[in-house]
Amino acid sequence: ELKVEQNPLFLSMQEEKNYTIYCNYSTTSDRLYWYRQDPGKSLESLFVLLSNGAVKQEGRLMASLDTKARLSTLHITAAVHDLSATYFCAVDIVTTSGTYKYIFGTGTRLKVLA
């Protein structure tokens, strides 16, 4: 069964600290995506990682992809309260009929404490 798992599921961290969210997936995928969701809001695209070894950075967030390990990481540097949100990773897979399908991870709820 295809699984996209994130850990931790919940993360409470102090401001100015660093932490990493992990996303493991169980099948080959062409791309990996990271999204952010604020409470009561929709999802916002953060990063698209296209190949093994890809690294993308935006502000205090940096995402990387290791396709051989089927692992992506979202690293948070010097967290600030504004980063409090739920973070989802997603992979797209090729179905048996040759079409693509998006599978989302379980989500990581991040709370940055002042």
Place this chain on the structure above:
Amino acid sequence: KAGVTQTPRYLIKTRGQQVTLSCSPISGHRSVSWYQQTPGQGLQFLFEYFSETQRNKGNFPGRFSGRQFSNSRSEMNVSTLELGDSALYLCASSPTSGSDTQYFGPGTRLTVL
């Protein structure tokens, strides 16, 4: 460009009723996907439409159906509503089918009483 829009934003229905949700994608986007989000099950894929054809379908009962029109707008219908259908229904559009960043609408919050 205007973003993905969904109507209505909030909806309250009773068990046994049916509901239709609407999604207008970003101009030029031809793929529309629907997701159900609940606290217990997370984000679950419902189906994807591309050029008026259903390309993929998730593991939901036949009470959940959808369609896409020639202008790429999409509707999702749920018949014989159950309490467990209470959820946030998200629509996402992308330029092509699959393997592309999806742009999400604000969602429709459905409450079934």
